Amino acid sequence: MKKSNDRQLIKRNIKPTAMRELVLEVLTEEETAISLPELEKRFEKADKATLYRTLKTFEERKLIHSIDDGSGPVKYALCLEKCSCEVEDLHVHFHCTKCNKTYCLHEIPVPSISLPKDFSLESVNMVVQGICANCE
Amino acid sequence: MKKSNDRQLIKRNIKPTAMRELVLEVLTEEETAISLPELEKRFEKADKATLYRTLKTFEERKLIHSIDDGSGPVKYALCLEKCSCEVEDLHVHFHCTKCNKTYCLHEIPVPSISLPKDFSLESVNMVVQGICANCE
DNA sequence: TAAGTAATGCAACCGGGTTGCAAAGATTGG
DNA sequence: CCAATCTTTGCAACCCGGTTGCATTACTTA
Ligand SMILES: [Mn+2]
Ligand SMILES: [Mn+2]
Ligand SMILES: [Zn+2]
Ligand SMILES: [Zn+2]
Numbered sequence: 001m002k003k004s005n006d007r008q009l010i011k012r013n014i015k016p017t018a019m020r021e022l023v024l025e026v027l028t029e030e031e032t033a034i035s036l037p038e039l040e041k042r043f044e045k046a047d048k049a050t051l052y053r054t055l056k057t058f059e060e061r062k063l064i065h066s067i068d069d070g071s072g073p074v075k076y077a078l079c080l081e082k083c084s085c086e087v088e089d090l091h092v093h094f095h096c097t098k099c100n101k102t103y104c105l106h107e108i109p110v111p112s113i114s115l116p117k118d119f120s121l122e123s124v125n126m127v128v129q130g131i132c133a134n135c136e
Numbered sequence: 137m138k139k140s141n142d143r144q145l146i147k148r149n150i151k152p153t154a155m156r157e158l159v160l161e162v163l164t165e166e167e168t169a170i171s172l173p174e175l176e177k178r179f180e181k182a183d184k185a186t187l188y189r190t191l192k193t194f195e196e197r198k199l200i201h202s203i204d205d206g207s208g209p210v211k212y213a214l215c216l217e218k219c220s221c222e223v224e225d226l227h228v229h230f231h232c233t234k235c236n237k238t239y240c241l242h243e244i245p246v247p248s249i250s251l252p253k254d255f256s257l258e259s260v261n262m263v264v265q266g267i268c269a270n271c272e
Numbered sequence: 273t274a275a276g277t278a279a280t281g282c283a284a285c286c287g288g289g290t291t292g293c294a295a296a297g298a299t300t301g302g
Numbered sequence: 303c304c305a306a307t308c309t310t311t312g313c314a315a316c317c318c319g320g321t322t323g324c325a326t327t328a329c330t331t332a
Contacts, residue, residue: 015298015309015310017297017298017309017310017311019310019311020310035288036288036289037287037288046311046312047311047312047313048288048289048312048313049290049291049311049312049313049314050310050311050312052288052289052290053290053310053311068204068206070204070261072287072288073287073288073289074288074289092249094251094255097258105251105252107252108249108250108251110262111247111249113228113244113247113264114244115230115241115244115264115266116241116243116269117269118268118269118272119230119264119266119267119268119269120266120267121264121265121266122233122265122266122267123264123265123266124262124263124264124265125206125261125262125263125265126246126260126261126262126263127260127261127262128249128251128255128257128259128260129257129258129259129260129261130251130255130256130257130258130259131255131256131258132254132255133252133253133254133255136254151278151279151329153278153279153280153328153329155279155280156279171319172319172320173318173319182280182281183280183281183282184281184282184319184320185280185281185282185283185321185322186279186280186281188319188320188321189279189280189321190279208318208319209318209319209320210319210320
């Protein structure tokens with residue numbers, strides 16, 4: 001059962017199983033980030049641990065990245081084609097406090113800041129809380 | 137048993153109980169943020185729920201603010217004297233991936249960014265991951 | 273001092289995340 | 303095409319941080 005998304009999986013060195021195709025499909029059609037518990041509800045039938053490990057695999061292979069918006073469960077969203085999850089790929093995330101959806105603002109890179117002496121930077125997490133366009 | 141910190145509690149409309157004085161003392165002597173589980177270990181004797189509610193009270197009255205650095209439990213740190221936890225009081229936090237300590241970088245305000253059309257901002261959380269000065 | 277209010281202690285619960293292990297499925301060398 | 307091997311999946315149990323209900327204790331105040 002070849003799916004159109006198999007190329008993406010293969011490119012990231014992920015063996016395309018049925019489960020993985022389905023999860024990738026959901027991630028693709030969602031315009032906002034999705035959490036493990038949400039994914040569970042989406043499938044009804046699939047096992048939590050399998051979904052969990054699927055997400056972990058996707059994340060390791062940089063097909064998706066994780067977002068902790070502070071609202072509870074960690075959410076996941078597709079990486080852009082060219083993303084390798086390095087500092088230069090980091091972007092701001094937006095969490096709507098009304099609908100609880102979390103958006104990747106790919107066009108907004110995280111601003112660079114100058115740290116105190118002897119502090120070195122590895123990564124940055126910047127989440128803006130507010131009301132999204134859909135919620136007005 | 138009057139403590140030197142009672143003034144701070146009273147100023148924030150928090151009745152100074154023994155428990156609260158102790159928790160405030162710990163928060164004051166710590167230079168980095170502290171989590172509920174860490175606080176529990178610090179006291180050995182005190183009840184988790186009480187500590188939990190103490191932190192909640194302190195946070196409500198803006199004596200402390202919470203920091204979710206993504207490393208697990210939420211951490212708490214004292215607010216500055218003049219802080220009212222508004223957008224203009226927001227500062228960057230630094231989480232050391234080596235010692236797991238989390239620092240308030242009070243001198244570094246969160247950079248302002250321009251959101252997409254019809255997205256409104258309520259708050260911002262910016263956490264820098266890296267190695268702190270102590271860990272070199 | 274008695275009644276009312278606030279804080280504390282204890283226990284139980286919840287939800288997200290994670291792991292061990294056995295069953296099922298895919299791969300490969302012969 | 304089969305057997306041995308490796309990978310993925312399903313199930314169950316567990317961990318841990320957070321949260322709540324409720325009874326007890328400590329304060330407050332009339
Ligand atoms: Mn993103
Ligand atoms: Mn801070
Ligand atoms: Zn929204
Ligand atoms: Zn450190």
